[in-house]
Amino acid sequence: MKKTILILLLIVVAIQFIPRGLPQVKTDNPGDLIKTAQVPGNIAKILKTSCYDCHSNETKYLWYSYIVPVNFLIKRDVEEGREHLNFSEWAGLKKSKKAKALDEISEEVDEDEMPMGIYTLIHRDAKLSEKDKKALIDWTENYAESLFSK
Ligand code: HEC
Numbered sequence: 001m002k003k004t005i006l007i008l009l010l011i012v013v014a015i016q017f018i019p020r021g022l023p024q025v026k027t028d029n030p031g032d033l034i035k036t037a038q039v040p041g042n043i044a045k046i047l048k049t050s051c052y053d054c055h056s057n058e059t060k061y062l063w064y065s066y067i068v069p070v071n072f073l074i075k076r077d078v079e080e081g082r083e084h085l086n087f088s089e090w091a092g093l094k095k096s097k098k099a100k101a102l103d104e105i106s107e108e109v110d111e112d113e114m115p116m117g118i119y120t121l122i123h124r125d126a127k128l129s130e131k132d133k134k135a136l137i138d139w140t141e142n143y144a145e146s147l148f149s150k
Contacts, residue, residue: 020071023078026057031091043139047087050115050126054081057088077116095147102140109136 029035034044053059054077065074085101093101108114109128120127128136 015068018068020066020068020075022061022065022071022075023059023082024057025059025061026088029057029088031089032056033087033090036091037143040139042135046128046132046136050120050123050128050132052087053119053123053126054078054116055085055087057082057086073118077119099144099147102144106137106140109133 033039034047039047059078061074064070085104090098105114110133115123115126115128
């Protein structure tokens with residue numbers, strides 16, 4: 001029994017040498033949504049708290065992000081999240097892409113699909129209240145309208 005535990009422990013230590021491959025963090029993003037568009041303070045706060053870890057280049061990794069094999073789950077979510085929607089590169093999107101993204105944000109939030117459940121399990125503060133949801137959805141609608149009224 002003791003030997004089995006020791007072997008398991010050695011395996012856990014050994015796999016820590018596998019490269020973690022977590023997506024890079026970049027804090028200087030001139031095309032960032034919050035920097036380039038008019039985003040009300042409360043909306044910016046919600047997006048930063050609940051979405052930016054997976055949908056921007058400004059991911060804040062916590063200590064367990066570096067533990068193999070937890071890192072593989074986080075790597076996949078951040079890679080896929082950024083691929084689908086990256087707020088750090090917002091300014092470069094065409095109007096039609098922005099409108100589509102806003103529509104998708106509204107839908108995902110309305111259906112409680114985002115933020116991902118596995119994420120809010122640990123990041124309790126990222127969970128959206130009904131008030132947050134409504135504020136986000138209203139914002140996506142107003143913003144989408146303003147895109148085409150100029
Ligand atoms: C833990 C990581 C994570 C967090 C946090 C997160 N997302 Fe996502 N998001 C993903 C991943 C991964 C995908 C792609 C796979 C999928 O659709 O489930 C995705 C997909 C999406 C899509 C669909 C884009 C498309 O092309 O279909 C939207 C919109 C979206 N997220 C919005 C949000 C919003 C808004 C928040 C915050 C309220 C948020 N997400 C928080 C990981 C995350």
